[in-house]
Amino acid sequence: MAKKASSKEPATFSLLTDFDIHLFKSGKHYRLYEKLGSHVITAGGKKGVYFAVWAPNAKAVSVIGNFNSWNNAEHKLNPRWDESGIWEAFFPGLGKGEIYKYAIHSNTGDYLEKADPFAMYAEVAPKTASIVWETNYKWKDANWLKERKNSIGKPKPYSVYEIHFGSWRRKVEEGNRSLTYLEMASELVDYIKETGFTHVEFLPVMEHPFFGSWGYQVTGYFAPSSRYGSPEEFMQLVDALHEAEIGVILDWVPSHFPGDDHGLYRFDGTHLYEHADPRKGFHPDWKSYIFNYGRKEVKSFLISNAVYWIDKYHIDGLRVDAVASMLYLDYSRKAGEWEPNQYGGRENLESIEFLKELNEVVYGDFPDAITIAEESTAWPGVSRPTYLGGLGFGQKWMMGWMHDTLHFFQEDSINRKYHMNEITFSIMYAFTENFMLPLSHDEVVHGKGPIIGRMTGDEWRRFANLRLLYTYMYTHPGTKLLFMGCEFAQTSEWKHDLSLDWHLLQYDLHKGILNLFKDLNALYKAEPALYQFGFEARGFEWIDYSDRENSVMVYLRKAxxxxxxxxxxxxxxxxxxxxxxxxxxxxxxWKEIFNSDNVRYGGSGLLNQGQIATSPVKYHGRDYSISLSLPPLGISVFKLEKEVGEFELGS
Incomplete structure (x- = not known):
């Protein structure tokens, strides 16, 4: 801990300029983390900490901590003269590592002790104070960032491994604890390199008080959770992933926040960050509070937070949670529980404008990063540019594909001929957005069971169906996302406080599914047809989707x-x-280059060996045809090995 402050009286100093205040009040300050919060600086020849907090409805604000025995009569902040609502002060003698909160006396008569909304580090839960911090990490990922910049606009394979940090692997022998950032920098990096995924996506790592929220109830938007280590150690994990040529996506939650006493809720005794009207400000599903997107200062806070993770932590993208809940005023509300917009509609106009500006800022400052929307409705143009009327996201989760596909695979194979429209329908709209195909954490919780549990039949058929599902996913247009454990057929529902069932890999069928994913990721990276036109109709062509009686479908992926x-x-x-x-x-x-029935994956080994020559037999409206063996509950992928002229074949 830093030494006791030499003075309880604030020195006259500010990091905020008049232009900063103008940007903040107009909702256009996108680097607010450089100004608000706590900052270790030198002013007037003295080293100390500058504090600044937005609390416009406070009548007095002070900093409390171990350095003043949590006495709110000391270390008082000064209100700025410009009606910005910001309180600030510089205290020499304080330094990195100080534990603190803001003591706020509100005009409402409330006394509140709040964590710093801009804190870069926090105490380990259940403690709730902020920690003064500064990072001096020396990044080693220059080559990764250079390549990321050089690849702007170029098609590339995009397979994402979704991870809940606290339950991927746990040290059972050490009290069932989660791995640290540094342990993950070794174990996770090695595993992703082995399995071949191009990116990892972390469920929210931002500080959250309740572990059972999986990170989705955020109180410290600018702080990686201290449960797993320091901010520098999280940077080291990102760096290690980048050095291994693995991208990093963070789950980001601008849709709601919890009502914990130390958090954003009623921050200065009033509804500061959340909308005051409960019809707009309270989320009935999650019993949490919804940001006031029409408030300029709140918009500066949120967009600054998105920029912060890409800027300071070199994050490659943000997956934005629960976008559908932000778009509709009546989301999960009954009649009378919501108020129409000014035009009488159900669209949340303030939220829509916020999302558009968010994407414009992120892509304007970081054109090599990506934003991905979890959006479950048919809202048009989610992943289209704002100048074309879209929301401006880079990709959107293809929830319809996920629901239809899982429902199809729950049908017994004898009935599938009556449900083939469920497996073919996605192509009807596959190119209306830049779609990502998700099999996410939401599909293995709340009584749904594991993905393998959705497959029908005996053990062999269930595993064959799973291989079929995953291979279909990788050959379908769009990018891919898979939740941890699915890659080796976890047989129990995911539990956030337990490790994945890694012991299953001693069994051949589970090992076979992992081998399947290794080879699918390798195939995906090696074959341009699987990603070059992943969002465009010219990358896909039906050969036959009408053989319902045999439940067979055939298509081309094109480059x-x-x-x-x-x-x-x-x-x-x-x-x-x-x-x-x-x-x-x-x-x-033609040559078979992939077969989900391979014995390496636990299949029966019915392969199409060697070269398969075309015959001059017209079929499916084409001049030539080939005769194949179709494996049971399987997918075969073929590539043209040699195109020949009219008189060469068989000569």
Whole structure:
């Protein structure tokens, strides 16, 4: 701890200029973390800490902590003269590591002790104070950032491994504790390199008091959770991932926050950050509070927070949680529990403008980063630029694909011929947005069970169906996201306070699913047809979606180069189909490059070996065709190995 402050009286000093105040009050200050909060600085030849906090309805504010025995009569802040509502002071003698809160006497008569909304570090829960901090981390990811910048606008494979930090792996022998940032910098990095995912996505790592919220009830928006280590140690984890050429996405929650006494709720005794009208300011599903997106200062706070993680922590992207709840005034509300907008509609106009500005700022400052919307409705243009009327996100979760696909796989194979529209329908709208295909944490909680539990049949069929599902996901247009544990067929529902069931990897079927993912990620990276036009109709072509009786569908994935196109054949039944004819438009030799029934994955090993020559038999409206063996509950992927002329074949 820093030594006791030499003076309880604030020195005259401010980090805020008149222009800062203008930007803040107009909702346009996007680097507010450089001004508000606590900052270790030298002023007047003395080293100390400058504090600044927004509390416009306070009549007195002071800093309390161990350094003054939590006495609110000392270390008082001064209100600024410009009616910004900001209180500030510089105290020489204080330094990094001081534990503190703001003591706020409100005009409402309340006395509140609040954590710093801009604190970069916090005490380990259940303690709730902020910690004065400064980071001097020396980054080593210059090559990663350079490549990220150089790849702007270029198509690339994007497979995301979604992780809840506290339950990926736990040290059972040490009281079932979670891994630290530094332990993850070794173990997680090695695992992602082994499995081949291109990115990791962390469920919210921002400070949250209740571990059971999975991080979605945030109180410290600018602080990585101290449960796992210091801010520098989290930076080291990001750095290690980048050095291993693995991108990092953070789950970000601008939709709501909890009502904990030390948090943002009624911060200065009034509804400062949240909307005062409970029809707009209280979330009935999560019993939490909704930001007032129409308040300029709140907008500066939130957009600054998004920028902060990309700027200071080199984060590659933000997955924005619960966007649908932000777009609609009647979201999860009954009649009479919401108020229409000025035009009589249900759209939340203030939130819409906030989301647009958020994306404009992020992409304006960091065009090589990405924002991803979790949006579960048919709102148009979520991932379209704002200048075209969209919300401006880079990608959107394809929730319809997820629901339809999981429902289809829950059907017994004998009935699937009656449900083929569920598995083909997604292509009807697949290119209306930049879609990411998610099998996320939401699909393995609240009694839904694990993904393998949704598969039908005996053990062999369930694992075959799972291999089929995952291979279909990787050959379908769009980027990919998978929640931890699904990559080795976790058999129990996810529990946030337990480790994943890593012991399952001693069994061949589970090991086979992990091998499948290693090879799927390798295939995805190696074949341009799987990602080059992942958001465009020209990257996909149906060959046949009408064979409902056999529950078979066939399609092409296409790239710029004709020779890179892939033929994908899906058999959604356990029946082996020999001599199954498929029309192709190119005369030559095809080779099977992937088969989900491979024994390496736990399958029966029904493969199409060697070169498969086309025949001059017209089929599926094409001039040539090939005859294949379709594995049970399997997907085969073929690539044109050699295109030949009219007289070359068989000569």
């Amino acid at each position: 710029e180069a004709k020779e890179d196109q892939l033929l994908v054949v899906c058999n959604f039944t356990p029946e082996v189909r020999q001599h199954y004819r498929i029309g192709v438009g190119i005369r030559g030799y």
